[in-house]
Structures are given as structure tokens and as C-alpha cells.
Amino acid sequence: MAAHWALLWQLLRHDVQERYVGTVLGVFWLLAQPLFMLLVYALVFGEILQVRLGTSTETGAFAAWLLAGLSAFNALAEVLTRAPSVLIERRELLLNSPLPPALLPLLPVGASLIVEGLSVGLLWLWLCVQGQCQPLAIVLYLPFLLLRLLFSLAFAYGLAVLGVFLRDLRQLIPPLLTVLLLVSPIVYPMSIVPESFQGWFAWNPLAYLVEGYRVALLEGRFLWEAFAGLLVLASACVALGWWLFQHLLLRVRYVL
Template identity: 35%
Template sequence: MQQKKYKFDIFSIFSTLWAHYELIKQFTKREIASRYKGSLLGIVWSLITPIIMLFIYTFVFSEIFKSRWTVDNDNKLQFALIVYCGLIIFNIFAEVTTRAPSLILNNPNYVKKVIFPLEILPVVSMLSALFQGSISYIILIIGILINQGTISISLILLPILIIPFLLFLVGITWILAAFGVYFRDIGQIIGLAIQGIMLLTPIFYPISVVPDKYLMIYHLNPLVYIVEDTRKVLIWGQFPSWYSLSLSFLIGFVFFVIGYNFFKRTKGGFSDVI
């Protein structure tokens, strides 16, 4: 029987995901619950972990490294909050992309089911990571309130910054999940790439210290825009760069569309490989 040829349709992306909204919600809840299944404190760990990590960052950077973000600012807690803000974004990215190559391989039963929408698995993976990231953001906001005594109204712009980041994440996960089925070594490559991306993202240092001749490399890193704009909104109480925000939406949407269509074109052969 001849396989039906997939046609590019941008509107089918949103209609497909909306049609499986309930399934995505159920799978996401199950994914979150499975993280802490069998542990004594259960889902409470999702709250304890970011609090402990924030205390560790504060101690290490304030007492061990004596670090300051700028020369004229020796606020140790603020430095830890600035670093923590960047790490939240990176940790969401690292978790999703690390799991992506094995996402389909770890669910062979769903591949054999013709009617199961495999394209929702990367979305579920992203939402699961976002759950932990959201709790980390709450801890970050509480830390900012303790440090500064107030929260800027610019906080309400945070969801707008996150949307293009999530579009990018889902898009890149669709691509990596499909590649992971056919090229098993890609998981090792991704592990190395993530380490490099962490160092090439201004998490532990301000982008202002990067020499001009290397700035082009940083501008090719999509994480730079979301990290910098998130700090502006949460830490500094400033509005984001509308140029970088527009660019983030463009990058996120392009990856989202390309990733979905690449996944749809390649998933027909998954059952033959797995």
C-alpha cells in the first residue's frame, strides 16, 4: 500500500495540537507525577529543589568566589539571583533537548499505534520541564522581593518573553526526536553541544564583557535573547528590547513550523526502524 504523502500546512500544526489538548494535559500530569513517584516527599521536591539550589548559588558566589555582576555593585544576593535567572532558562532548555533524541525510542508502544499522535510527545516533554521552571521562577521572584523590597510592574511581561522560547523548544525537540530514531549517536552529540551552549550563554557573566569580535557568535545563540530580556524584566525592572523580542518570536516560530513539518514527514518510517 502506498504511503500517503504529507503536505506542508501551517494551520494543521495548531489544529492538531488543539484537537489533542486533553491528551496532552493527561500525559503532562502523568509525566510530572512520574518524576517523584515513590519518593517520600513526592511533588514537594519540585519546590524544595529550587530553594536549595538558590541557597547554594548564593553561598558559592558570595562567600567562595566573592563575585560581583558589576564593579560598583557588591550585592551578593543579587548576583546569585542574576545567575539563577539565567540558569532557569538554561535548565529548561537542557532538560528538554537532552531527552529529545530518545523521546520516540523510549515509547515504542506508541509508535506501533497508528492512531496515536506522536507529535504531542515533544509538547508533553516541554510542558513537564516548564512546570519545574515555573516553580523556580516563583522562588526567584520571592528572592527578588526579599532583596529589593519590591517587584517591578515589568514582571507582567514575562509570559510574553517565554512564548517564543517555548515555540523554539518544541520545534527543536520535534527535529531532535525524529533524528534520534534514525541516528542513535545524536544523543551523545547533544550532550556535548549543551555544555558548549551553557558556556556561550551569558549565565555566569554579563554579555557586556564579551569582546566585540565574538558578539556575532552570541547573537546566533537563541538563548541569549531570552536570558537577557528575562533579566531586564525581573531583575532590573526594565522593558525588554523590542528588537530582540521580535527576533525571538521570529526564530521561535520558524523552528516551530519547520520542526513540526520535519517530524510529520519523517514519522512514517519510525515503525520500520524501531
């Protein structure tokens, strides 16, 4: 087990280094990219479209609210984008070394943890500077992080094997992510969604996850119902993802 940790650590280090080798910002690109998008969303939705959260009129509060939601979304997006190609990229190691294949899908999950850590850390700092930080926020946020990780694992394992057979998957993911972002209450609050559409939104698990993040981080409350429901769903997804991975792994070797 200790050996697997050492191996995973080496792989993760290489994975991150490889992506940012030679860049000026290095690992901080992991943060710079989401921050830039945050700025764009805050400007477009907060300033131009004048999206408001209940009574608050402050753009700063809107930005913090956005960042809490985007932290979860960006981390998931990182996994969904990378997972379909993770086995293809590490083909060499997979076929020519005694590497346990189940470690590879953990790489995008590990990277997403870094993305989220940086992002939530920044939010926490921002809130503290503003004097709005809730003492229990981080503790209450951790169970939702766990949920996010479970969903990430499910997609990482499932997409990793499917991506080998269906090479188009890699191209499909980015547009799907854009759709997912726009149909979820991430860059706008549920309150501005018309009544007739709210029924549809109730089916979106991402909406509950993002809500859980926000309530924990910004208000210091814990959404029990959302957590319980998502835990059941996430566990089922992990089981499915792992099952797919186990059943398709042997076939992956034939076509890699």
C-alpha cells in the same frame, strides 16, 4: 480538541509521576536539581571568582540574576535532554494505540513549563521578599516565555524524530548543553567578556533570550528588538522542526 487536552494531561501526569515515583521529594526534584546548581554557580562565580554585575557587590543580587537566566536555560535543557528519546520511550503507545504522535514531543515541553514555573515563581517570591519586585515583571516576562516555548517546540519536534534514527544524539546532548551554558552569558555577565570575543557572542540567540528574561524579571523593562528578532528566528525554527517531524514520522514507525 477537548479530548486531546484530556489525553495530553493524562500523558503529562504519567510522565512526571513516572520519573519521580518512589522518591522522597517527588515533583520537587524538578526544582531541587536547578536550585542545587544555582547554589554551586553562585558560590563558584559569585564568591570564589568574584564575578560582579556592574556596581552591585551583593551575592544575593547575583543569585537572583543567575536564577533568572538559569530559569530559561534549565527549561530549554529539559526539552533538549528529553526530546531525542521521547518517541522511543513511548514506543508502545505510539505503535499500539490511536495516539496522535504529535502529542508526544509536547511532553518534555510540558515538563519544562513546570520546571520554569517553579523556578520563576521562586525568583518572584525572593524578589518580593527583598522588596525588589517589579509590578510589571511577570507580564513583560510572558512574551519571552512564549519565545522560549517556541524554541522548545522546534527542538522537541525535530529532535524527537531525529533521535529515533540517530541514537547517539541522546549521548551527545548533555556535553553540548554544557558547552552552550559556558559559551552563553548565563553564569557570567557580558561585561566580563573581552572586547575581542563580544562579536562572537552577538551571534548567540540564547544570549538575547536570557537577557530578555533578566531585563523583564529584574528590571521590569521589555527588550523590543531582542523580542522581535527572536520571534522571527523562533518561528522559522518551529516551522523547520514541524516539517522534519511530519516528513520523518512515517519512517519512525519502521525503525521503532
